[in-house]
Amino acid sequence: MLFDAPLPRPPREVRAGVAHLPGFLTLEQQAEMVGLARGIARAAAGTPAAMRRVPVGHGDGMTSAYLMALGQAYLSQPFRYVPRGAGGVEAPDVPAEWRELARRALLDAVRISPDLVPWAAAYRADVALVNYYPPGASMGLHVDAMEESPAPVVSLSIGDEALFRMGGTEGRSKPWDDVLLMSGDLLVFGGPARRAYHGVPRIHPGTAPAGCGVTEGRLNITIRQVDHLAAHPTGELCKIVHTYIRRTGPMHECERCSGEILQSDHHGDH
Ligand SMILES: O=C(O)CCC(=O)C(=O)O
Numbered sequence: 001m002l003f004d005a006p007l008p009r010p011p012r013e014v015r016a017g018v019a020h021l022p023g024f025l026t027l028e029q030q031a032e033m034v035g036l037a038r039g040i041a042r043a044a045a046g047t048p049a050a051m052r053r054v055p056v057g058h059g060d061g062m063t064s065a066y067l068m069a070l071g072q073a074y075l076s077q078p079f080r081y082v083p084r085g086a087g088g089v090e091a092p093d094v095p096a097e098w099r100e101l102a103r104r105a106l107l108d109a110v111r112i113s114p115d116l117v118p119w120a121a122a123y124r125a126d127v128a129l130v131n132y133y134p135p136g137a138s139m140g141l142h143v144d145a146m147e148e149s150p151a152p153v154v155s156l157s158i159g160d161e162a163l164f165r166m167g168g169t170e171g172r173s174k175p176w177d178d179v180l181l182m183s184g185d186l187l188v189f190g191g192p193a194r195r196a197y198h199g200v201p202r203i204h205p206g207t208a209p210a211g212c213g214v215t216e217g218r219l220n221i222t223i224r225q226v227d228h229l230a231a232h233p234t235g236e237l238c239k240i241v242h243t244y245i246r247r248t249g250p251m252h253e254c255e256r257c258s259g260e261i262l263q264s265d266h267h268g269d270h
C-alpha cells in the first residue's frame with residue numbers, strides 16, 4: 001500500500017519566477033482541451049496554419065515535436081510571430097476559454113512564486129502554441145525570446161509524463177532544474193526566469209493516464225502574451241513599439257499614436 005498510493009506533489013516554486021502546480025487540470029478539463037486542440041488541428045489541416053514538425057534546438061538523433069500556433073502565425077528560420085493579416089498569414093483563434101484559463105493559472109502561480117506578481121493584473125494572452133510530442137520526441141534547450149511582452153509563459157501538459165529542464169539565462173550549461181511534468185500539470189515561468197533556457201529532453205512513453213484525451217505521446221499547450229501593451233491615460237490599450245529610458249524611468253511609444261508617450265500597464269518590466 002505504501003508504494004501504491006501516488007506520492008503527494010504539492011505546488012512549489014522551482015526557482016524564482018518558476019511555479020509548478022501539479023494536477024492543475026482535472027481529467028475532464030484535460031480531455032476537453034485535447035478535444036478542442038484536435039478540432040482546431042483538423043480544421044487547419046492542409047492550410048499554412050496546419051500543425052507541422054519544427055525542430056527546436058535539436059542535436060543529432062533528436063526527434064522534434066509538432067507545432068501549431070493559434071492567435072498569431074509562428075514561423076521558423078528565423079523564429080518569429082507574424083500578426084494576423086500581415087503578409088496574408090492567418091492563424092486560428094485562441095479559444096476564449098484558454099485565455100481565461102491562462103489568466104486564472106497565472107493568478108494561482110503568483111501565490112507560489114511572488115516574482116510573477118507584477119504581471120498578473122495586466123496579463124492578456126494573445127497566442128497559444130500547441131506542441132505534440134509523439135513517443136520518442138524531445139525539444140532542445142532554447143529561450144522563448146520572440147514575444148515582445150515580458151509577461152510569463154503559462155504551460156499546460158497533457159498525456160505522457162515529461163522531463164522538463166530549466167537552465168540559466170546565459171547558456172545551455174548546468175546547473176539545471178529538472179521537473180517531472182505529469183498530465184494536468186501547470187508550469188508558469190516569468191520574471192527573472194522568463195528568458196531562461198529550457199527544454200524537454202525526454203517523455204516517458206505509456207504514462208498518459210486513461211481519460212486525459214491523449215492515448216500516446218504528450219500535448220503541451222503554452223499560452224502567451226506576445227504583444228506588449230500600454231494604457232493611454234484614457235484607458236485605451238496600444239501596442240508598445242519603442243521604449244525610451246528616461247531619468248524618470250521607462251517611457252513607451254505606441255504604434256498607432258507614434259510620438260505619444262504612454263504609461264506602461266506593467267510594473268518593473270524594464
Ligand atoms: O513542452 C514543454 O513543456 C515546453 C515547450 C516549450 O518550451 C515551447 O513551446 O517553447
Ligand SMILES: [Fe+2]
Nearest residue numbers: 142143144198
Ligand atoms: Fe519554450
